[in-house]
Amino acid sequence: MKEVLGDPRSVTAPSALHDPAAKGRTILIADDDRAIRTVLTQALGRAGYEVRTTGAAATLWTWVSEGLGDLVITDVVMPDENGLDLIPRIKKIRPELRIIVMSAQNTLLTAVKATERGAFEYLPKPFDLTELVNVVRRALSTPARAVAAPGLEADDQEGLPLIGRSAAMQEIYRTLARLMNTDLTVMITGESGTGKELVARALHDYGKRRAGPFVAVNMAAIPRELIESELFGHEKGAFTGATARGVGRFEQADGGTLFLDEIGDMPPEAQTRLLRVLQENEYTTVGGRTAIRANVRIVAATHRDLTQQIRQGLFREDLFYRLNVVPIRLPPLRERSEDIPELVRHFLAEVAAEGLPAKGLDAAAMDRLKRHRWPGNVRELENLVRRLAALYSQESIGVDVIEAELASAPPVLNTSTGGEGLSGLVERHLREYFAAHSDTLPAAGLHDRVLREVERPLIALSLEATRGNQIKAAHLLGLNRNTLRKKIRELDIQVIRGVR
Numbered sequence: 202m203k204e205v206l207g208d209p210r211s212v213t214a215p216s217a218l219h220d221p222a223a224k225g226r227t228i229l230i231a232d233d234d235r236a237i238r239t240v241l242t243q244a245l246g247r248a249g250y251e252v253r254t255t256g257a258a259a260t261l262w263t264w265v266s267e268g269l270g271d272l273v274i275t276d277v278v279m280p281d282e283n284g285l286d287l288i289p290r291i292k293k294i295r296p297e298l299r300i301i302v303m304s305a306q307n308t309l310l311t312a313v314k315a316t317e318r319g320a321f322e323y324l325p326k327p328f329d330l331t332e333l334v335n336v337v338r339r340a341l342s343t344p345a346r347a348v349a350a351p352g353l354e355a356d357d358q359e360g361l362p363l364i365g366r367s368a369a370m371q372e373i374y375r376t377l378a379r380l381m382n383t384d385l386t387v388m389i390t391g392e393s394g395t396g397k398e399l400v401a402r403a404l405h406d407y408g409k410r411r412a413g414p415f416v417a418v419n420m421a422a423i424p425r426e427l428i429e430s431e432l433f434g435h436e437k438g439a440f441t442g443a444t445a446r447g448v449g450r451f452e453q454a455d456g457g458t459l460f461l462d463e464i465g466d467m468p469p470e471a472q473t474r475l476l477r478v479l480q481e482n483e484y485t486t487v488g489g490r491t492a493i494r495a496n497v498r499i500v501a502a503t504h505r506d507l508t509q510q511i512r513q514g515l516f517r518e519d520l521f522y523r524l525n526v527v528p529i530r531l532p533p534l535r536e537r538s539e540d541i542p543e544l545v546r547h548f549l550a551e552v553a554a555e556g557l558p559a560k561g562l563d564a565a566a567m568d569r570l571k572r573h574r575w576p577g578n579v580r581e582l583e584n585l586v587r588r589l590a591a592l593y594s595q596e597s598i599g600v601d602v603i604e605a606e607l608a609s610a611p612p613v614l615n616t617s618t619g620g621e622g623l624s625g626l627v628e629r630h631l632r633e634y635f636a637a638h639s640d641t642l643p644a645a646g647l648h649d650r651v652l653r654e655v656e657r658p659l660i661a662l663s664l665e666a667t668r669g670n671q672i673k674a675a676h677l678l679g680l681n682r683n684t685l686r687k688k689i690r691e692l693d694i695q696v697i698r699g700v701r
C-alpha cells in the first residue's frame with residue numbers, strides 16, 4: 202500500500218516487518234496527536250521495539266535527560282514546545298541519540314531546520330509506516346553524525362519560498378535538506394517554468410556556501426563564440442574586441458555557487474573545457490596560461506532530455522556523468538495540481554503586497570485551474586494570476602473569467618517559453634547578456650552574432666522536425682535549398698537523418 206494523501210495523520214500500514222536487531226531497543230515518541238501515537242506504537246511494537254509515547258515535549262525531555270531510550274521520534278508542533286527546538290538540547294546532553302522528526306508543516310524550511318539541527322531523518326506527514334520502520338532500523342545501525350556547526354542556521358524567515366506540499370515537492374525538500382552540508386554537483390531537470398532556478402538558489406541559500414556569491418549563467422542566452430570567455434574570463438587581446446581583461450563567471454562565483462542554466466545548449470568546445478575544469482578543478486582564462494584553482498559549487502539545469510542529446514552527439518556523455526552527481530527532477534505542475542491553490546494564494550498575496558487590490562478565487566475557478574495542463578508550468582500560472590489581479594475588478598474571481606483567460610490561447614511559441622512568447626524570451630536573454638556586461642559593452646558585431654544565434658537553433662530544429670530531410674526543411678523555413686545547404690555548412694550544423 203502506498204501513501205494516502207490529504208490527511209496529514211493518515212499513515213499506511215507496513216507488511217510484516219519484524220526486525221531481529223530491535224530486541225531491547227527503546228524508542229521514545231512525542232506527538233500531541235493520540236492517533237499517531239497509537240499507530241506508531243503498533244507498527245514499531247510489531248517490528249520488535251519497546252515504545253514509550255507522550256504528547257508533551259517536556260516529558261520527552263525528562264526521559265532523555267534520565268538516559269532513557271535509544272532513539273527519538275518527535276513531532277514539530279506540540280503544545281508546550283517546538284520539537285525542532287528540542288533537538289539541539291538533546292544533542293548537547295546525548296550527542297549519540299538519533300532523532301527522527303516528523304511534521305505536517307511540510308515546508309522546505311522545516312526539512313532544512315530538522316537536518317541542520319542534527320536530526321537523522323525528516324519525515325513529512327503523511328508517511329508510509331514501512332518507510333518509518335526502515336528509517337528507524339537505519340538510524341539504529343548508523344554511527345553518530347556530526348551536527349552542523351553552530352552559527353550556520355537558516356533564517357527563520359523563508360526568504361525564498363518554494364511553494365507546494367505535494368508528495369513530489371516533499372521529496373525535493375528532503376533531497377535539498379540532505380544536500381545542505383555538501384558541495385556535490387547537482388543537475389536539475391524539468392520543463393520550462395517548473396522552478397529550476399528557484400531550486401538552484403535554495404541549494405545555495407541553505408548550503409554551506411551561502412555566505413559566498415550565487416552566480417547564474419544562461420547558456421542559451423550567450424552567443425556561442427563568447428561562452429568560454431564568459432565562463433572563464435579572457436586576457437586583454439585574446440580575441441578581436443578583447444580590449445581589456447574580462448572577468449569570467451567562475452571567478453565571480455569564487456567561494457560560492459555557479460548555476461549553469463540551460464546546460465543542454467552549451468556548445469561542444471565549451472563542454473570540453475568545462476569537463477576539464479570539473480576533472481582537474483582548475484581552469485585557464487581564454488588567452489591565459491596560468492592555471493587558476495576553481496572554487497565553486499556547480500549546479501546545472503536543463504529542460505532538455507540530455508540522454509537524447511547525448512545520443513544525437515550534441516552533449517558529451519562524460520560531461521553528463523560529471524554533472525549528474527545528484528539529479529533532481531522537478532515535476533511539471535500538472536503532476537502536482539494539488540499545489541495550485543497554495544501557489545495561487547501565494548502569487549495573489551505577492552501582487553497585493555505590490556499594491557494591487559487583494560483578490561480571491563472561488564471554488565469553481567480554482568477547480569478549473571487544477572484541471573488545466575499548464576504547459577508553461579508555475580511561470581504560466583504566476584503570469585495568469587498577475588493578469589487576473591491587474592485586469593479584473595471583482596474581489597472574487599469566478600470560473601467564467603478563468604475560462605476566458607485560458608481560452609485567449611497563447612501563440613504557438615508560448616508553450617515552450619511559459620507564456621512569455623518568443624520575442625519576450627529573446628528579450629529576456631538579451632537583457633541578461635547586457636547585464637552581464639554592465640561595466641563594459643559587449644564585443645562589436647553584435648547584430649550579426651545574435652542573428653546567427655537565433656538562426657542556428659531555428660535551422661537545427663527544423664532539420665530535426667523533418668528528420669534531417671533538407672528538402673522538407675527548406676520548404677518549412679521558406680528558404681532555397683542551396684541557401685539552406687550553405688547555412689548548414691556555415692553554421693556547422695550536424696544533420697542527423699531519421700531522428701526526431
Ligand SMILES: Nc1ncnc2c1ncn2[C@@H]1O[C@H](COP(=O)(O)OP(=O)(O)OP(=O)(O)O)[C@@H](O)[C@H]1O
Pocket residue numbers: 362363364365391392393394395396397398399400462504579580583619
Ligand atoms: N515551487 C514554486 N513556488 C513558488 N514559485 C515558484 C515555484 N516554482 C516556480 N516558481 C516561480 O515560477 C517562475 C519560474 O521559475 P524558474 O525561473 O525557477 O523556472 P525554470 O524551471 O528555471 O524555468 P526555465 O527553464 O524557463 O528557466 C519564477 O517566477 C518562480 O519564482
